[in-house]
Amino acid sequence: MDKVKIVALKESVLEDNDRDAQNLREELRGKGICLLNLMSSPGSGKTSTLLALNRAFDGRLRWGVMEADIDSAVDAQTMQEAGVPAVQLHTGGMCHLDADMTRQGIRALGMEDAELIVLENVGNLVCPAEFDTGAAINMTILSVPEGDDKPAKYPLMYEKCNILVVNKIDALPVFDFDRERMERYARKCNPEIEIFYISAKTGEGVDVLADALVKKVKAWCR
Amino acid sequence: MDKVKIVALKESVLEDNDRDAQNLREELRGKGICLLNLMSSPGSGKTSTLLALNRAFDGRLRWGVMEADIDSAVDAQTMQEAGVPAVQLHTGGMCHLDADMTRQGIRALGMEDAELIVLENVGNLVCPAEFDTGAAINMTILSVPEGDDKPAKYPLMYEKCNILVVNKIDALPVFDFDRERMERYARKCNPEIEIFYISAKTGEGVDVLADALVKKVKAWCR
Numbered sequence: 106m107d108k109v110k111i112v113a114l115k116e117s118v119l120e121d122n123d124r125d126a127q128n129l130r131e132e133l134r135g136k137g138i139c140l141l142n143l144m145s146s147p148g149s150g151k152t153s154t155l156l157a158l159n160r161a162f163d164g165r166l167r168w169g170v171m172e173a174d175i176d177s178a179v180d181a182q183t184m185q186e187a188g189v190p191a192v193q194l195h196t197g198g199m200c201h202l203d204a205d206m207t208r209q210g211i212r213a214l215g216m217e218d219a220e221l222i223v224l225e226n227v228g229n230l231v232c233p234a235e236f237d238t239g240a241a242i243n244m245t246i247l248s249v250p251e252g253d254d255k256p257a258k259y260p261l262m263y264e265k266c267n268i269l270v271v272n273k274i275d276a277l278p279v280f281d282f283d284r285e286r287m288e289r290y291a292r293k294c295n296p297e298i299e300i301f302y303i304s305a306k307t308g309e310g311v312d313v314l315a316d317a318l319v320k321k322v323k324a325w326c327r
Numbered sequence: 328m329d330k331v332k333i334v335a336l337k338e339s340v341l342e343d344n345d346r347d348a349q350n351l352r353e354e355l356r357g358k359g360i361c362l363l364n365l366m367s368s369p370g371s372g373k374t375s376t377l378l379a380l381n382r383a384f385d386g387r388l389r390w391g392v393m394e395a396d397i398d399s400a401v402d403a404q405t406m407q408e409a410g411v412p413a414v415q416l417h418t419g420g421m422c423h424l425d426a427d428m429t430r431q432g433i434r435a436l437g438m439e440d441a442e443l444i445v446l447e448n449v450g451n452l453v454c455p456a457e458f459d460t461g462a463a464i465n466m467t468i469l470s471v472p473e474g475d476d477k478p479a480k481y482p483l484m485y486e487k488c489n490i491l492v493v494n495k496i497d498a499l500p501v502f503d504f505d506r507e508r509m510e511r512y513a514r515k516c517n518p519e520i521e522i523f524y525i526s527a528k529t530g531e532g533v534d535v536l537a538d539a540l541v542k543k544v545k546a547w548c549r
Contacts, residue, residue, distance in 0.1 A: 147368045147481060148470075148473025174480055175483070177476075179480075198457070200451075200453035228453075231451050232422050232454065235420070250498065251472075254399075254401065255370060257399050258369065258397065259369060259398075259450075275501075279498055
């Protein structure tokens with residue numbers, strides 16, 4: 106078993122993150138790399154969703170993952186064991202990643218031929234939404250047990266995301282979760298948001314999400 | 328139905344939050360008020376736990392709640408409808424509260440005779456742990472669906488907390504959650520942490536937690 110590469114990120118000194126993010130997005134587009142910034146609360150199932158997507162991609166994409174965490178290397182280890190190139194990024198207590206930190210991670214991952222690079226951001230619904238990482242796609246996961254009111258309480262996250270994945274739908278019978286209410290709140294933040302319902306655990310809905318992502322990534326890389 | 332009081336917090340200009348927090352803690356002790364800082368991920372069940380505790384306190388404590396959120400006033404409304412004095416604090420996008428913001432909230436709540444004031448912090452496992460609010464008790468909620476590995480990933484939160492409440496234990500049968508593993512991780516962060524298992528939904532375990540809190544608050548206020 107290969108040891109996981111752990112990268113201690115340096116806090117960036119750049120003042121204009123928005124411009125830096127825009128530069129990174131264009132650089133990546135030039136190289137045919139689509140960066141996806143995956144955000145959610147702690148424990149929504151970011152890593153499990155990526156594992157389920159890996160099975161559903163079924164070799165259709167060359168892709169790698171950057172796992173950002175304050176501590177521990179379990180997520181990068183898990184992805185690597187599933188055959189997905191991965192690096193673990195340690196943020197040194199920072200609650201989010203900006204474009205410069207993302208660039209450090211991409212360099213460490215060293216996948217010049219990737220079509221898709223996923224940044225699994227720090228589990229946090231607040232701060233990551235405030236910093237453009239240079240991603241072409243921003244995707245958030247809301248798990249059923251968290252409740253249908255999250256878009257009302259953390260509006261910026263939903264405003265910034267192109268894709269909302271509702272995970273753990275196998276647990277719908279044991280929780281009060283009103284899909285319509287949730288969708289109404291989410292579309293109030295962002296009328297264009299695309300919503301997918303999945304269970305990373307049972308695999309339900311994952312193929313539909315995987316197909317949509319493959320299509321988006323191929324279109325971006327063209 | 329009384330309208331909820333909404334307070335827009337001003338960002339503090341004080342540089343030394345630790346000293347300010349210590350001052351606030353001593354001021355409150357002088358008044359016989361115990362401040363409890365309640366932290367967790369979004370959707371762990373902070374408000375539901377407070378509602379369940381209110382029933383279990385059964386009038387044994389004079390208490391009030393400050394509900395901090397980036398947006399919306401639903402939580403303060405909910406508490407007020409249950410007969411608990413409450414104010415809604417809007418953080419203006421800030422991901423945490425510091426001691427000065429907490430003081431603004433306490434002033435707005437206006438309960439000089441309270442024995443317990445609960446600050447329901449912004450749903451976030453990262454930033455709130457970094458700022459001492461002046462609380463006598465720091466309490467965090469981990470809900471079963473979030474997974475047993477959270478203390479390994481967000482160690483500072485568990486290091487700073489006196490009490491860990493594991494919520495949604497009624498959902499244990501549908502999730503892989505290893506209590507021993509979770510406790511081992513949590514005690515590695517803080518060997519003294521007190522752990523309670525509850526279901527705010529069914530009420531299981533809430534009486535034991537309520538009794539422990541009443542005892543701690545009365546001891547603090549004496």
